[in-house]
Amino acid sequence: MPKPRGRGTAAEPRRTVKASSGRARAAPPEEPRARGGAAAGSPAALRDGAERPASSRARPKGAKAAKAAKAKAARAAAERPASPKARAGRARAAEPARAAPRKRRAPPASAEEDAALSPPRAPELDWDDTQSGSPAEVLAQRWTERGEQLFQELAAHGASLHEYRADLKEGRFVWLAPGGRVSAEARARLLCSWSRATSVLVMAWADPFFRATGVERIDGLLAEQDDVDEEGAWQIAMEAADACGAAYLYRVASPQAWYFLALDALTFAPERSSFHPGAPVGLVLRGIRDAREAIASRAEPADVIRDRLSALSESLLHQARYAYRDTDWVARLDRTGACLMHLAKRIPRESFSAIAAGQRVGEWLERELAVELLDALSLIEDEWSLFG
Structure with a gap:
């Protein structure tokens, strides 16, 4: 198929092939033709070219009217006010050029990526074995390690989960197996006691009830301290244990108070493979006497007196179900604990029910209520004194 002819280009020569000879013979080139179809330089092409200038120079009729219309349109456009778009364009052109926004830089690589890409380095070792921190922290760390050592020794002999009992009168601290056999034993001395109701810490040598079973006086430690929290009680107990050369420090918790013991000779x-707790007479009498003194001296508010009686009641009920279970003291401890709880509830709290009942609610105990509490505590003390 012949290619299309371009403008001003000659046509490609045609070749004809005879069937008999098989040789191709080039056809003579054709003369170029003009765009109108006539060949260049032909009479038709000359005739067309001569006629076109004449037709372009010819003007249409009414040229003056068209010229007048154009002039009128130009005057109307000049008198017309500028459009808002044009004014906005001029205003924008008058504004100062704004700076182009900065290109955002790539965020820096994180420390983990730097560590992953950086070559390995030799580890930095600290060859200083000295303990750092305040003396209180060093003391706490030392006694914490000793406590872990005690637990590991008990676990090695299968006694870490056994119940413990303390008899300070005989100075025994034992761990009891489920069958009642003593699995481990240590010598116990009282260091100090901390009241949970009053936040008062008393050293053993200053407590008349535990003076014979506690440690001797330690220089630098006060005999009694007020407003001591749990952390402060632990700190004082660790200082006392460190001063008396105890092997281990053990805390015996009860609903009424905490008792810190120094253990030795584990x-x-x-x-002795058996353990029989002593009579709870001294424990009961001491709690009742402390409550009577607090009420009679009016040194403690009503809320503190209520908490003291409640804590003593819970302590006796706990001892009846724990240390003195299966003994003859269970019934007496339960009855005394219930009486003390009833006395604690006699002290009104600030509530709508107390006001509706006509009870006087104040910071301190009323005289009549204080007398009733003292009489009831005296009866309980007389009952337990018979067993002393």
């Missing part, structure tokens, strides 16, 4: 082959 053995897993005790001489």
Whole structure:
């Protein structure tokens, strides 16, 4: 198929092939033709070219009218006010050029990426084995390690989950197996006691009830301190244990108070394989006497007196179900604990029910209520004194 002819280009020569000879013969080139179809230089092309200038120079009729219309349109456009778009364009052109926004830089690589890409370095070792921190922190760390050591020794002999009992009168601290056999035993001395109701800490040598079973006086430690929190009680107990050379420090918690004991001479082959707790008479009498003194002296508010009686009641009920279970003291401890709880509830709290009942609610105990509480505590004390 012949290619289309371009403008002003000659046509490609045609070749004809005879069937008999098989040779191709080039056809003579054709003369170029003009765009109108006539060949260049032909009479038709000359005739067309001569006629076109004449037709372009010819003007249409009414040229003056068209010229007048154009002039009128130009005057109307000049008198017309500028459009808002044009004014906005001029205003924008008058504004100062704004700076182009800065290109955002790539965020810096994180420390983990730097560590992953950086070559390995030799580890930095600290060869200083000295302990850092305040003396209180060093003391706490030392006694914490000793406590872990005690637990590991008990676990090695299968006594870490056994119940413990303390008899300060005999100076015994034992761990009891489920069958009642003593699995481990240590010598116990009282360091100090901390009241949960009054936040008062008393050293053993200043407590008349535990003076014979506690440690001797330690220089630098006060005999009694007020407003001591749990952390402060632990700190004082650790200082006392460190001063008296105790092997371990053990806390015995009860609903009424915490007792910090110094343990020594731990053995897993005790001489006595059984344990029988002593009479709870001293524990009950001490709690009742402390409550009577607090009420009679009017040194403590009503809320503190209520908390003291409630804590003593819970302590006796706890001892009846724990240390003195299966003994003859269970019934007496339960009855005394219930009486003390009833006395604690006699002290009104600030509530709508107390006001509706006509009870006087104040910071301090009323005289009549204080007398009733003292009489009831005296009866309980007389009952337990018979067993002393």
